Amino acid sequence: GAGVSQSPRYxxxxxxxxxxxxxxxxxxxxxxxxxxxxxxxxxxxxTYFQNEAQLDKSGLPSxxxxxxxxxxxxxxxxxxxxxxxxxxxxxxxxxLVRGGGQPQHFGDGTRLSIL
Amino acid sequence: xxxxxxxxxxxxxxxxxxxxxxxxxxYGATPYLFWYVQSPGQGLQLLLKYFxxxxxxxxxxxxxAEFKRSQSSFNLRKPSVHWSDAAxxxxxxxxxxxxxxxxxxxxxxxxxx
Numbered sequence: 206g207a208g209v210s211q212s213p214r215y216x217x218x219x220x221x222x223x224x225x226x227x228x229x230x231x232x233x234x235x236x237x238x239x240x241x242x243x244x245x246x247x248x249x250x251x252t253y254f255q256n257e258a259q260l261d262k263s264g265l266p267s268x269x270x271x272x273x274x275x276x277x278x279x280x281x282x283x284x285x286x287x288x289x290x291x292x293x294x295x296x297x298x299x300x301l302v303r304g305g306g307q308p309q310h311f312g313d314g315t316r317l318s319i320l
Numbered sequence: 321x322x323x324x325x326x327x328x329x330x331x332x333x334x335x336x337x338x339x340x341x342x343x344x345x346x347y348g349a350t351p352y353l354f355w356y357v358q359s360p361g362q363g364l365q366l367l368l369k370y371f372x373x374x375x376x377x378x379x380x381x382x383x384x385a386e387f388k389r390s391q392s393s394f395n396l397r398k399p400s401v402h403w404s405d406a407a408x409x410x411x412x413x414x415x416x417x418x419x420x421x422x423x424x425x426x427x428x429x430x431x432x433x
Contacts, residue, residue, distance in 0.1 A: 209363070238420055247324075247410050247423035248364070261420065296363060306352040306371050306414055309421060311363035 207231075209312035211297050217318045218287050226282045226315045228297030234310075236303050237280050239272055240296040242314070248296050254280060255303050284317075292319045322347040322413045324424035332430040333401050341396040341427050343411030352414035353394040354421065355385055359407045367409075370394060381405070406431045 210229040218224050230237050236255055240248035241264075250264040256277035265272070269287075274280040284291055294316050298309035323346045333339055345351060352371055356364040368379025375387040385396045394411060408428050412421040 240423075245426075247412075247425050248421075250420040250422070253420055264420070298364075306369075308354065308366050308369055310366070311356075313361070313363040 209297055209299055209310055211295075211312035211315050213315060214313065215316050215318075217320065219320050220287060220289060222287055223283065223285045224287055224317065226284075226295050226317070228280045228282070228312060230278065230280070230297070230299030231301075231310055232278075234299035234301050235277075236300040236307065236309075237274060238298040238300075238309060239280070239282050240298065241266075242294040242296055244293070251282070251295075287317075287319045289319050292317055322351060322415055322422045324411050324413050324422055326409075326411055326424040326427050328427045329425070330428045330430065332432060334432045335403050336400050339396075339398045339401045339405070339429070341409050341411075341429070343394045343396065343424060344392050345394065345411070345413045346392065347413060347415065350389065353385075353387060354412040354414065355379065355383070355394075355396050356410045356412060356423075357381075357407050358410065358426075364410065367396070401429075401431055403431045403433065405429060 212227045239251040242248045252272045253261040254274045269285045271283045294314040296314045298311045300307040300309045325344045354369045355367040358364050370387045408426045410426045411424040414421050
């Protein structure tokens with residue numbers, strides 16, 4: 206597609222449920238990032254993939270958070286046993302190649318609300 | 321580790337007035353610097369970026385930013401603001417050897433008619 210696509214746009218879940226958020230990056234982009242954006246805050250890094258390899262997961266807040274990109278394209282961020290503090294917008298970004306200087310292209314995000 | 325501060329949480333300007341949004345960063349060397357804009361319910365759109373060379377960079381929508389090494393700043397400017405510029409603006413730092421960006425907390429811009 207023309208841009209980064211995320212689904213669903215909105216997700217409401219009860220505390221304790223598991224959720225899965227999908228990201229479809231720009232075709233051919235090697236690098237894929239997940240960020241968490243709390244209300245009124247800037248995005249905070251969660252994890253980074255280069256192709257199918259997860260090279261950095263230092264930003265994942267707990268072992269309830271898990272991300273994968275098995276074929277080096279679509280990625281899924283899974284949150285197990287959700288808690289209210291997980292409520293945020295989850296942004297996915299991709300870039301053509303690796304390297305801190307490459308502009309990242311963002312999707313519109315998934316707004317997750319935990320009741 | 322790099323960090324970014326945006327001292328102004330919220331700025332209000334009149335349409336047609338000039339704009340400057342402040343960004344200060346902390347990093348041991350010259351970082352890669354970016355400005356993104358986010359409209360409500362949308363993702364982040366890249367306005368401009370600085371890697372090296374000319375310290376005044378031009379971006380989309382009439383925005384420009386100036387890198388000042390001595391002040392560790394990368395302020396965003398626009399000579400004449402339009403009502404459609406109302407949004408949240410984020411400054412971001414990327415380390416040359418790293419991958420992820422570090423974002424500032426954002427500045428919300430309101431535009432008065």
